[in-house]
Amino acid sequence: MNSNKGYFYKLIALLIFFNCNLSSQVLQDSLLFIKPGKFITNWELFSEDNPSIIDTAFPSSKKIVKSIYFKTDSSKTGDFRKIIWFRKNIMIDSSQRDKSFSLNVEIIGAAEIYINQKLVKKFGVVSTKDEEEIVVAGTSQIISYPFVPNKEYLIAIKFSNHRSEHSYSKGGDRILGLKIKLEETNNLFATFFMQTVVVFSFGLVTFAFFFSLAFVHFIIFLFYKEEKANAYYAFFCFTVSALVFSLVFKTISLNDGTDRVLNYIIALSPAIIFANLSFMIRSFFKLKFPKWYFLFILFFVFVFIQLQFEFPFLEISYVLLVVCAVVETIRAIFIAFREKIKGVKIIGLGTSFFLVFVIAILYFMIFHIGGANNNYTMGFLFLSIILLCIFSIPISITIFLSYQISLTNRSLSQKLNEVEELSKQTIEQEKEKQKILLNQKSLLEEQVLERTLEITDQKKIIEEKNKDIIDSINYAKRIQTAILPEMNYFKSVFNNSFVIYHPRDIVSGDFYYVTEINNLKFLFIADCTGHGVPGALMSMVGSNLIHKIIHENEIFEPKEILQTLHIELRQALKQDQNDSQNRDGMDAAIVVVKDGNLYYAGANRSLLYFNKLNELCEIKPTKTPIGGSHILSVDISQSKLNVSDIKEFYLFSDGFADQFGGLSETNMNSLGKKLMISRFKNWLVETLNLKMDEKERFLNNEFQKWKGNLEQVDDVCVICVRF
Numbered sequence: 181m182n183s184n185k186g187y188f189y190k191l192i193a194l195l196i197f198f199n200c201n202l203s204s205q206v207l208q209d210s211l212l213f214i215k216p217g218k219f220i221t222n223w224e225l226f227s228e229d230n231p232s233i234i235d236t237a238f239p240s241s242k243k244i245v246k247s248i249y250f251k252t253d254s255s256k257t258g259d260f261r262k263i264i265w266f267r268k269n270i271m272i273d274s275s276q277r278d279k280s281f282s283l284n285v286e287i288i289g290a291a292e293i294y295i296n297q298k299l300v301k302k303f304g305v306v307s308t309k310d311e312e313e314i315v316v317a318g319t320s321q322i323i324s325y326p327f328v329p330n331k332e333y334l335i336a337i338k339f340s341n342h343r344s345e346h347s348y349s350k351g352g353d354r355i356l357g358l359k360i361k362l363e364e365t366n367n368l369f370a371t372f373f374m375q376t377v378v379v380f381s382f383g384l385v386t387f388a389f390f391f392s393l394a395f396v397h398f399i400i401f402l403f404y405k406e407e408k409a410n411a412y413y414a415f416f417c418f419t420v421s422a423l424v425f426s427l428v429f430k431t432i433s434l435n436d437g438t439d440r441v442l443n444y445i446i447a448l449s450p451a452i453i454f455a456n457l458s459f460m461i462r463s464f465f466k467l468k469f470p471k472w473y474f475l476f477i478l479f480f481v482f483v484f485i486q487l488q489f490e491f492p493f494l495e496i497s498y499v500l501l502v503v504c505a506v507v508e509t510i511r512a513i514f515i516a517f518r519e520k521i522k523g524v525k526i527i528g529l530g531t532s533f534f535l536v537f538v539i540a541i542l543y544f545m546i547f548h549i550g551g552a553n554n555n556y557t558m559g560f561l562f563l564s565i566i567l568l569c570i571f572s573i574p575i576s577i578t579i580f581l582s583y584q585i586s587l588t589n590r591s592l593s594q595k596l597n598e599v600e601e602l603s604k605q606t607i608e609q610e611k612e613k614q615k616i617l618l619n620q621k622s623l624l625e626e627q628v629l630e631r632t633l634e635i636t637d638q639k640k641i642i643e644e645k646n647k648d649i650i651d652s653i654n655y656a657k658r659i660q661t662a663i664l665p666e667m668n669y670f671k672s673v674f675n676n677s678f679v680i681y682h683p684r685d686i687v688s689g690d691f692y693y694v695t696e697i698n699n700l701k702f703l704f705i706a707d708c709t710g711h712g713v714p715g716a717l718m719s720m721v722g723s724n725l726i727h728k729i730i731h732e733n734e735i736f737e738p739k740e741i742l743q744t745l746h747i748e749l750r751q752a753l754k755q756d757q758n759d760s761q762n763r764d765g766m767d768a769a770i771v772v773v774k775d776g777n778l779y780y781a782g783a784n785r786s787l788l789y790f791n792k793l794n795e796l797c798e799i800k801p802t803k804t805p806i807g808g809s810h811i812l813s814v815d816i817s818q819s820k821l822n823v824s825d826i827k828e829f830y831l832f833s834d835g836f837a838d839q840f841g842g843l844s845e846t847n848m849n850s851l852g853k854k855l856m857i858s859r860f861k862n863w864l865v866e867t868l869n870l871k872m873d874e875k876e877r878f879l880n881n882e883f884q885k886w887k888g889n890l891e892q893v894d895d896v897c898v899i900c901v902r903f
Contacts, residue, residue, distance in 0.1 A: 212271040220360045221246050226265035233265045234294045234336040249357040263308060266337040272329045279364050283323040286359040289341035290315050295325055296334055306340045313342050383428030390421035412460035423449035454505035461509050465516040523580050530576020653686045660687050660716050663723050665694045673701055674901045678876040682896040689715020690833045690897035693726050700736055706768040707833035711895050721752055722766055738770045738781035739818040746814045749807035765808020769831050778821045789829035796865055828902035835894035836860055841886040855886055
């Protein structure tokens, strides 16, 4: 009996062992066989980086993870700052022998996928160094491989994600890892192709729409730069088009470098869109821009370019920029509401919808997309919200611009009506004026005829008086000419000499005097105040006084002659009286030659002479006029030169050097420029070795050429004496 019980227990033990082996084999087979269309689960996890893991002979890991798509908090982020491996053996059931299969892979991170020890796909760059690792985020791709039913395949995945702290799910968790699904190739490619076509077509249409708006409004801005709102709106649409283009192109891009550039654009564009939205709204309502906000945007862009989302401070700046942009946008709309700016309700409503849709998109991205509640209804609703968000701003701005155009048209219509009314009134007034003009025409013609006769009579009177005046002045010229020394007498005193004498207005305020007494030779030149008749009267007074001083008073020293002339002239013109208003006088210079010496004294008129070395020298005068001032007496300096040291000398008034002219044929309407004393001196140097008549002719010709068609500005007198 006991022995039978022993056999019974042994039989039970064998059955239990057989059953356990059978269950283990069934469990293992159930883990190997993969059902198409389901995510592959139950992966071996290796925390070491060993290339031999791709070999089937490598020992199995004791750690099994159901999914390799993780949501982990910040405390576990360090687990993924090194390279880890996942491995899975799969087999396709023989019932699927007539079908071909591929792997559909979604990844956040960097990975290398091996099938039966062969590298079939790389996502980014797997590395232990931050600067070398390239992470792929949010991409879905197909891996084609010749899978055969009832054959075991070893899938090994090398994975890293040092930047997992930048990927967030709800609750502040980080997302990283892979989702791998075995699907029928035909269905997979058809679905992938249709999704790609739909996404690409929608994105292309959206890109074209916003890019066209940007182009049109930029052209409008170029033609009407006063309205800067067009520039901001063009930049807003261009940024949206760049974001859409980057999102679309990323779905078909297979280049890691291109993906990185597109990721930067996708990351930076929302911040720029929100910032530009606030500027655009303020520009529409003609509100001032806060300078601090503009500087903050520039600072953010600089930090973004420098750090490229590699520093937590940048994430804070990004969030702060978006929050500030939203606050500034709402504040601008509130100010426009408060100031009752037309059209603010339209822009406010569109902007409000935009912000609400953005919040809704963020809600779906955090709480629904990728979660258990993801279905076609939610997907359709999510896509609808995205469409409403994208087009809410353009639609509201289009309505706003249409409203503005309607206001402008109504204003123009009102103005046109006012113009028409004014035109009617103007026409009636013009008709009244025409009637008045017709009635007054005959009266005016009679008055014009009478005035014409009066003017003709007055013209005759003026012409007669003008003739009398001219005749009187010409007669005065004969008198002045008679007073001036005759040239025969002049040359008898200074035989080798010439005088250039050009009055401005028939008679002159310049005069000269020459005489000889007791072997003393006197030469005097003066430039009186004024020209024409007043100057001529002064010259006659001066000529009589100088004759009296030399011949009657017998004063022979040059400085005494000028000092005496000052006193005599003031007395003659009664300038010595307290109530005298007369300020007429003259600039003068005198030369006395005696005993082989030349004595010179000058009041505002200098002496030019050439020495025996042919050097042009100048003796400066005393800076004082003769007469014409309240000074009772003047102190004139006197200079002495040996005649043997002088080749020739010049006395002259300022009329020659002050003449305007020197015009070219292309500049005949100008007043020209002064001849200046420096040019006069240069001409004297040029004519030094010429004969006296040639020298006189040269100076006259050059003066006339310089003056051209311009009027003479002053009387001209130049005297040259050669020893």
